[in-house]
Every structure is written in C-alpha cells, then in structure tokens.
Amino acid sequence: AAEQLRVHREMERADEVPVVIYHSHTATEAYPSRTDVSYAHEPDAHYVLVSTRDPERHELRSYRIVDGVITEEPVEVVDSYAPQTSGADDAPDRT
Numbered sequence: 001a002a003e004q005l006r007v008h009r010e011m012e013r014a015d016e017v018p019v020v021i022y023h024s025h026t027a028t029e030a031y032p033s034r035t036d037v038s039y040a041h042e043p044d045a046h047y048v049l050v051s052t053r054d055p056e057r058h059e060l061r062s063y064r065i066v067d068g069v070i071t072e073e074p075v076e077v078v079d080s081y082a083p084q085t086s087g088a089d090d091a092p093d094r095t
C-alpha cells in the first residue's frame with residue numbers, strides 16, 4: 001500500500017503547474033528580504049515581489065530561491081504594473 005501511494009504522489013507532482021508565491025513590499029524594493037529567504041522552502045516556486053513604495057511606479061520582479069540563494073528570473077511585466085513602459089524592450093530605469 002505504501003508503494004502505491006508513493007507512485008501516485010509522483011504522478012501528481014509531474015502534473016503540477018508552476019507555483020507562484022506573490023507578495024508586496026510597501027516600503028522597500030522588490031527584492032527578497034532575509035525573512036522572505038528564510039521562509040522560501042519551495043525550490044520550484046517563482047517568488048514574485050511587487051514594490052509599491054512608489055505609488056506611481058510599482059516594481060514587479062520574480063526570483064527563484066533555492067537553499068537561500070536568490071536568482072532573479074526574467075518576468076514579463078503586466079501593463080497595469082508599469083504604465084510608463086512604452087515598448088517591449090523599453091524597460092524602466094531602475095535606481
């Protein structure tokens with residue numbers, strides 16, 4: 001019975017859609033804090049961070065966090081998060 005259960009779980013995992021874990025920072029940049037990293041236990045998840053500290057220009061960025069190592073990944077910015085973006089390759093300046 002235990003063997004069947006394990007196989008069943010592996011099949012389920014193969015069907016899983018990518019996990020997106022989203023939260024916002026109201027006062028700091030869109031970069032994982034030490035607390036975020038310490039709670040990041042899903043190596044397959046996309047950790048999406050939005051900074052709302054500038055009310056006119058929200059910043060959206062996405063990361064993988066594996067064993068405490070942060071790797072930024074490219075993200076397609078949705079219009080509503082970057083109203084100042086004029087073209088696909090015209091990324092807003094980052095300070």
Ligand SMILES: [Zn+2]
Nearest residue numbers: 025032033036
């Ligand atoms: Zn955070």
